[in-house]
Amino acid sequence: MAYMVGLDMGTTYTRIWTQDGGVVLRCPSAAAIDSETHKLVALGAKAKEMLGKTPQDILAYRPIREGLVSEFEVAARMLRAMFRNKQITSTFNRPVVLLATPYRINQVHQLAAENTVFEGGARAVAQVPAVFAAAAGAGLRVSSPRGSMILNMGGGISEIAVISSGGIIAAHSIKVAGERLDSAVISYLKQRRNLIVGDATAEDLRVSIGSCDKSIDRGSMKVYGRNARTGLASCQEIYSAEIREAITPTLTAIMKGVAAVLEDVPPEIASDVYDFGLMLSGGCAHMPGLADAIRKATGLRVTVARNPRDCVINGLGRLIQHPELWGGALEYRLK
Numbered sequence: 001m002a003y004m005v006g007l008d009m010g011t012t013y014t015r016i017w018t019q020d021g022g023v024v025l026r027c028p029s030a031a032a033i034d035s036e037t038h039k040l041v042a043l044g045a046k047a048k049e050m051l052g053k054t055p056q057d058i059l060a061y062r063p064i065r066e067g068l069v070s071e072f073e074v075a076a077r078m079l080r081a082m083f084r085n086k087q088i089t090s091t092f093n094r095p096v097v098l099l100a101t102p103y104r105i106n107q108v109h110q111l112a113a114e115n116t117v118f119e120g121g122a123r124a125v126a127q128v129p130a131v132f133a134a135a136a137g138a139g140l141r142v143s144s145p146r147g148s149m150i151l152n153m154g155g156g157i158s159e160i161a162v163i164s165s166g167g168i169i170a171a172h173s174i175k176v177a178g179e180r181l182d183s184a185v186i187s188y189l190k191q192r193r194n195l196i197v198g199d200a201t202a203e204d205l206r207v208s209i210g211s212c213d214k215s216i217d218r219g220s221m222k223v224y225g226r227n228a229r230t231g232l233a234s235c236q237e238i239y240s241a242e243i244r245e246a247i248t249p250t251l252t253a254i255m256k257g258v259a260a261v262l263e264d265v266p267p268e269i270a271s272d273v274y275d276f277g278l279m280l281s282g283g284c285a286h287m288p289g290l291a292d293a294i295r296k297a298t299g300l301r302v303t304v305a306r307n308p309r310d311c312v313i314n315g316l317g318r319l320i321q322h323p324e325l326w327g328g329a330l331e332y333r334l335k
């Protein structure tokens with residue numbers, strides 16, 4: 001019997017589901033490689049910490065960008081190491097992988113994703129839209145003819161879909177998610193505070209004191225950076241309202257995306273969506289006030305999924321156990 005594995009290679013996190021263990025791995029999508037020996041020096045959290053700080057002979061990478069494989073060799077290396085994880089290798093040899101990929105991924109990227117997984121050690125691979133898996137993992141009735149709507153907002157990509165009868169009726173992928181919000185924080189602090197901070201600090205600020213709605217104030221936080229004029233080290237206290245102001249214009253793209261998808265569906269399905277509302281998943285679903293901001297902008301009732309970060313991987317698990325939930329055929333291709 002084939003050993004089935006679900007794989008969500010996200011921009012920030014890679015997650016693996018197995019038949020015996022459920023979600024057995026959650027690991028930052030990062031790897032550090034020795035440029036001389038080409039050996040893997042660090043994986044996951046350890047490699048993420050090394051980003052931008054490595055000595056000359058070591059290169060730290062994030063091989064997935066905006067939901068797609070951008071560094072093929074590194075991504076394959078990373079997967080091979082992850083598949084070697086005890087909980088996975090002890091129970092199977094060369095797994096059969098169900099991989100989540102962005103909606104309407106083009107053939108070149110589809111092939112790159114497939115080859116990465118083969119290089120990682122898989123025997124066969126099938127791809128399914130991540131946003132559909134997110135809906136299945138969030139507990140939506142994906143095979144029912146009743147229309148339901150999901151927004152999966154991760155680190156590099158946000159996907160919005162209306163789902164009915166095991167298929168996607170309309171969907172939109174937007175390259176606006178956690179990282180773009182962090183870039184907005186970086187630009188804002190540089191312009192308004194003359195403060196230059198790095199990606200990790202920007203994310204820390206957004207996660208710790210950020211909010212998407214005026215009614216939520218999360219205080220302030222002291223951060224270290226560099227003065228944009230003098231170049232000297234600088235410590236400043238940043239306020240929750242500033243982070244909200246920084247990210248609000250970027251969030252508009254998400255609201256527009258939700259409205260655009262609703263415009264693309266037949267009236268009966270739209271009416272189901274207005275009745276049952278929008279499900280919010282992905283890491284950014286944790287952002288305080290996001291559900292309210294979407295509700296105010298679109299008029300939809302918004303529910304945050306339970307355990308939003310794991311919706312895609314849990315959905316892959318559900319689809320492995322109940323492949324009939326996905327109306328299209330799951331085509332497993334052999335290496």
Ligand SMILES: Nc1ncnc2c1ncn2[C@@H]1O[C@H](COP(=O)(O)OP(=O)(O)OP(=O)(O)O)[C@@H](O)[C@H]1O
Pocket residue numbers: 009010011012013014066067068153154155156157158177178179203206207282283284286287288309
């Ligand atoms: N508590 C939190 N508050 C705000 N943002 C959060 C929180 N927890 C995680 N995030 C954000 O969620 C994002 C990661 O989400 P997720 O793990 O769903 O992404 P991914 O699947 O790796 O990426 P993608 O699906 O875009 O390829 C990061 O930008 C992170 O900052």
Ligand SMILES: [Mg+2]
Pocket residue numbers: 008010011130154155282312
């Ligand atoms: Mg994701």
